[in-house]
């Protein structure tokens with residue numbers, strides 16, 4: 001069942017979730033003179049070509065209601081049956097050369113007979129070669145009368161700046177998941193396809209919000225083929241492997257895991273989104289280490305903006321790999337955070353309900369008591385004395401500082417009463433030596 005074709009909106013008011021782009025398109029159709037070049041920028045399946053077709057029909061409708069095409073007149077009917085002579089749709093991926101642009105230019109010169117405007121819708125216009133884009137630019141700078149160009153691209157930055165600056169740009173956003181899930185539930189109900197709300201969200205996540213791909217998936221659901229078969233979820237083990245590879249800066253492991261996931265039919269954007277969701281889920285777990293939370297914060301700062309910007313073109317896989325490398329570089333090795341972890345763990349172990357008293361803190365931080373050290377004899381430097389000083393005579397008996405002080409003698413005017421050690425070798429060659437025991 002081809003649901004994308006069956007449910008393709010044919011009026012502005014039926015386009016889902018692109019109100020800004022729709023309003024700009026409607027307002028542009030009422031302006032005079034009419035803008036001749038429009039650039040529709042957005043992810044694959046976001047509704048760019050659908051809106052371009054509605055605009056093309058509106059421009060040529062002979063019974064227009066406001067800006068809405070009637071979808072009944074000959075012009076509208078011819079376009080809906082894909083045989084309108086003045087409305088052409090070209091895929092830029094097929095028409096990449098200068099000769100192709102020459103064909104386009106010739107087409108533009110043809111008279112449009114009954115139609116007011118010749119409209120050229122060019123899908124994937126960024127895939128045209130640079131010379132082809134330059135030839136296209138000349139056409140846009142000096143467009144044939146009553147010709148309108150509706151260019152669609154998923155990768156705006158691959159277009160010449162001079163083309164972009166000539167065009168009115170309509171940006172298509174990723175449609176909100178609740179809106180798409182509700183839309184899928186309605187269609188499933190109408191088509192009698194069994195679908196739970198959880199399955200509708202799973203289809204959205206797997207297809208990255210692309211309404212066209214969501215409808216394709218829904219159209220394939222049957223008794224035999226379940227949503228689970230069509231939208232497999234990335235195994236947590238693969239996401240863990242990627243996080244471990246970041247920690248180890250193991251680029252080979254990153255490459256290998258990415259290749260395996262791509263081989264399992266996961267889109268690069270889906271892989272990054274799943275990694276973001278998994279990392280956030282891990283951060284909120286009670287047993288997650290501080291090291292992980294610090295690093296998760298760093299890699300999310302890399303992954304989230306990059307995931308939002310990641311297109312679905314041919315280079316998405318390479319871009320995805322480089323984004324994963326960048327995340328690995330952002331992840332700080334364990335050693336740098338080990339100290340912070342240790343401090344954090346110790347802080348966590350503190351019983352915060354019991355604040356220690358100042359006495360306890362003083363006791364905790366008081367210096368350790370001095371331990372008695374083994375006695376070491378200090379050997380004084382021998383003093384050279386004159387032998388005659390030690391000759392005790394009458395005159396010395398009452399001298400103020402007889403040396404060495406005798407028992408009963410005086411030192412500094414105080415009579416020495418203590419029992420002095422017995423000095424030996426007092427006259428040992430005139431050198432006084434302390435008795436060392």
Ligand SMILES: [Zn+2]
Pocket residue numbers: 060061062063064069070071072073074075076077
């Ligand atoms: Zn009409």
